[in-house]
Amino acid sequence: MTYQLPDDRGHFGPYGGLFVAETLMHPLKELNEAYEKYREDAEFQAEFMDDLRLYVGRPSPLYPAKRLTKKWGGARIYLKREDLNHTGAHKVNNTIGQALLAKRMGKTRIIAETGAGQHGVATATVAARLGVECVVYMGSEDIKRQAINVYRMKLLGAKVVPVESGSKTLKDALNEALRDWVTNVENTFYIIGTVAGPHPYPAMVRDFQSVIGREVRYQLSEFEPRDPDALVACVGGGSNAMGLFYPYIDDEHVALYGVEAAGEGIATGHHAAPLSAGRPGVLHGNRTYLMETDDGQIIETHSISAGLDYPGVGPEHAWLKDNGRARYVAIKDDEALAAFHELTRIEGILPALESSHAMAYGQKLAKELGSDKVIVINLSGRGDKDVHTIAAREGIEI
Amino acid sequence: MSRLDKQLTSLKEQGRTALIPFITAGDPDPAITVSLMHAMVSAGADVIELGVPFSDPMAEGPVIQRASERAVERGVSLRDCMDMVQEFRQRDYDTPVVLMGYLNPIEVMGYQDFARIAAKSGVDGVLTVDMPPEEATDLRAALNAHKLDPIFLVAPTSTKARIQAVTAMASGFIYYVSLRGVTGAKHMDMTEVSDRIGEIRKYTQLPLAVGFGINNPETAARVAALADAVVVGSALVKRIEEVANRNQNDGQKEAIIESVTTFVLSLREAIDKVGVAA
Ligand SMILES: Cc1ncc(COP(=O)(O)O)c(C=O)c1O
Numbered sequence: 001m002t003y004q005l006p007d008d009r010g011h012f013g014p015y016g017g018l019f020v021a022e023t024l025m026h027p028l029k030e031l032n033e034a035y036e037k038y039r040e041d042a043e044f045q046a047e048f049m050d051d052l053r054l055y056v057g058r059p060s061p062l063y064p065a066k067r068l069t070k071k072w073g074g075a076r077i078y079l080k081r082e083d084l085n086h087t088g089a090h091k092v093n094n095t096i097g098q099a100l101l102a103k104r105m106g107k108t109r110i111i112a113e114t115g116a117g118q119h120g121v122a123t124a125t126v127a128a129r130l131g132v133e134c135v136v137y138m139g140s141e142d143i144k145r146q147a148i149n150v151y152r153m154k155l156l157g158a159k160v161v162p163v164e165s166g167s168k169t170l171k172d173a174l175n176e177a178l179r180d181w182v183t184n185v186e187n188t189f190y191i192i193g194t195v196a197g198p199h200p201y202p203a204m205v206r207d208f209q210s211v212i213g214r215e216v217r218y219q220l221s222e223f224e225p226r227d228p229d230a231l232v233a234c235v236g237g238g239s240n241a242m243g244l245f246y247p248y249i250d251d252e253h254v255a256l257y258g259v260e261a262a263g264e265g266i267a268t269g270h271h272a273a274p275l276s277a278g279r280p281g282v283l284h285g286n287r288t289y290l291m292e293t294d295d296g297q298i299i300e301t302h303s304i305s306a307g308l309d310y311p312g313v314g315p316e317h318a319w320l321k322d323n324g325r326a327r328y329v330a331i332k333d334d335e336a337l338a339a340f341h342e343l344t345r346i347e348g349i350l351p352a353l354e355s356s357h358a359m360a361y362g363q364k365l366a367k368e369l370g371s372d373k374v375i376v377i378n379l380s381g382r383g384d385k386d387v388h389t390i391a392a393r394e395g396i397e398i
Numbered sequence: 399m400s401r402l403d404k405q406l407t408s409l410k411e412q413g414r415t416a417l418i419p420f421i422t423a424g425d426p427d428p429a430i431t432v433s434l435m436h437a438m439v440s441a442g443a444d445v446i447e448l449g450v451p452f453s454d455p456m457a458e459g460p461v462i463q464r465a466s467e468r469a470v471e472r473g474v475s476l477r478d479c480m481d482m483v484q485e486f487r488q489r490d491y492d493t494p495v496v497l498m499g500y501l502n503p504i505e506v507m508g509y510q511d512f513a514r515i516a517a518k519s520g521v522d523g524v525l526t527v528d529m530p531p532e533e534a535t536d537l538r539a540a541l542n543a544h545k546l547d548p549i550f551l552v553a554p555t556s557t558k559a560r561i562q563a564v565t566a567m568a569s570g571f572i573y574y575v576s577l578r579g580v581t582g583a584k585h586m587d588m589t590e591v592s593d594r595i596g597e598i599r600k601y602t603q604l605p606l607a608v609g610f611g612i613n614n615p616e617t618a619a620r621v622a623a624l625a626d627a628v629v630v631g632s633a634l635v636k637r638i639e640e641v642a643n644r645n646q647n648d649g650q651k652e653a654i655i656e657s658v659t660t661f662v663l664s665l666r667e668a669i670d671k672v673g674v675a676a
Contacts, residue, residue, distance in 0.1 A: 019501060019528045021457045023553035023578060025560060165463055178456045183579040185555060282501045295475035296503035297453040
């Protein structure tokens with residue numbers, strides 16, 4: 001591989017790095033050392049791959065969406081079915097990996113932040129399986145809109161702590177998880193759910209999620225005698241996108257598209273699209289694109305999908321944007337909803353609202369590229385968790 | 399000699415431990431901050447630590463989080479904080495002021511502009527909580543160019559190598575975080591604090607301030623026996639919040655100043671009974 005980032009202090013060009021209070025510096029160094037050791041360790045990797053196969057159900061299928069391709073009338077569409085993973089999203093790939101690391105580091109308590117609740121559920125799941133205490137921080141606004149996932153976490157034995165500070169969403173849950181970690185560093189492992197946070201999280205989460213792209217590489221050859229022309233994934237923090245993109249990063253002929261949430265439209269200011277409409281700053285341990293005021297205060301975001309409702313983005317995406325390797329676009333709430341219905345009715349698959357953003361952009365791109373091209377869209381999760389949101393939005397009572 | 403060096407050296411010569419109260423700028427009202435700073439000096443503060451409000455104060459406990467939220471709601475910016483220091487300087491030329499906050503507002507302003515305006519406003523030191531020495535080269539250079547002291551934290555988790563990295567970068571004083579946790583937590587271990595202070599002193603001649611868990615005069619006095627400076631934040635900010643809530647209308651400012659004065663006086667008295675660290 002010619003692409004070799006981050007550097008040893010976690011930088012992707014000017015982005016990434018390690019911006020935390022002193023108390024966390026040594027624990028992060030220990031985590032980095034453990035990760036560096038086990039990423040090369042055959043036994044660790046074998047256990048990780050076994051868990052993904054036997055517990056998560058990998059490989060997830062690469063599905064040729066023929067009816068959708070025909071309906072859209074453009075490029076051939078393949079869907080990477082992360083929605084079929086155990087717990088219903090790509091998030092579990094990462095929590096399995098970090099849980100194995102937690103076990104090897106002798107940590108007896110696991111904490112996590114969550115927005116949509118998918119990462120919280122995936123964390124509660126691995127904690128149940130390890131038999132360790134699990135605390136999940138979740139903004140009280142998100143608790144309201146993701147009630148089913150909250151209950152799932154409780155069933156799994158996790159304690160869900162509502163976060164009432166700030167905007168009461170994902171960013172505040174992350175703040176609170178960091179505060180817990182700083183207080184309980186000795187026995188606690190913090191499982192971050194996306195490619196954000198301080199080094200080594202962005203690289204580590206990317207590496208665990210890269211199984212997505214590695215599978216696509218061999219799966220596509222069953223149908224196509226060539227590489228895809230474009231890869232499309234939604235970007236909240238950016239972990240499902242990095243997982244799909246990373247194994248293709250040196251293949252410049254494969255275009256990479258990250259899809260942010262435009263909410264009610266970029267021009268309205270009610271969105272969650274830092275790469276499309278933000279600027280660089282420092283939050284949650286790394287330098288990246290942020291949504292912020294002229295004074296450097298982080299601003300509230302808006303998206304119909306809780307999993308994309310985050311004012312920052314993983315630092316590697318910031319770098320891929322600046323150097324032009326990936327392109328970042330944004331899809332509005334309404335467009336995502338339309339794509340949700342389209343996939344449900346045409347292919348019989350209910351996508352998560354997050355993934356529906358990728359679907360909506362995939363439709364535009366399919367037309368643009370034309371019928372001799374191939375697009376892989378990451379279907380990062382299933383939509384069951386969003387059924388209430390969609391019904392409410394359409395004025396239907398369940 | 400910087401204002402901080404001058405003040406801390408002179409206190410040491412007098413055999414006294416410095417008292418550093420912390421308040422959040424603009425809490426509960428921007429119109430009160432400068433008066434509060436003067437009142438704290440009159441009650442015995444040697445250095446003032448002024449918290450710069452930030453939307454995501456990751457190292458703060460609930461008390462300072464709420465103060466920061468109140469100030470952010472009032473629109474108090476980094477620039478406003480420096481304006482407050484400038485106003486303070488019109489009547490107080492000697493008491494050092496340290497800004498304590500998070501990196502992002504400084505990033506957005508730009509290191510050079512920030513350092514220039516801070517120096518011009520009469521700021522003396524800058525503590526950026528989420529900026530460890532590894533990432534601090536550029537900011538430190540900008541601060542040093544304007545004769546501002548970069549203040550860094552040392553934590554209970556800091557290894558010997560980390561303590562050395564911090565002391566190599568810092569000037570003014572070293573800020574030892576007395577517990578694993580956020581500001582205002584209640585589980586400080588005095589034996590550990592004592593051991594760690596001994597350890598840190600092996601690597602630096604800089605004065606050592608201790609803070610994060612000091613919430614009453616008794617604890618302040620015990621820490622004063624070990625450290626060169628005692629920082630008290632949450633306990634003070636909590637009083638401001640309580641008094642503000644009780645006096646929503648007329649007389650709020652006077653009530654807050656009175657309460658803060660009483661508390662700072664009690665801290666001063668407790669600390670002065672102890673004398674300087676050996
Ligand atoms: C199904 C699904 N897709 C995507 C995301 C966004 O996260 P990321 O950008 O890290 O993949 C989430 C987050 O909750 C999710 O649940």
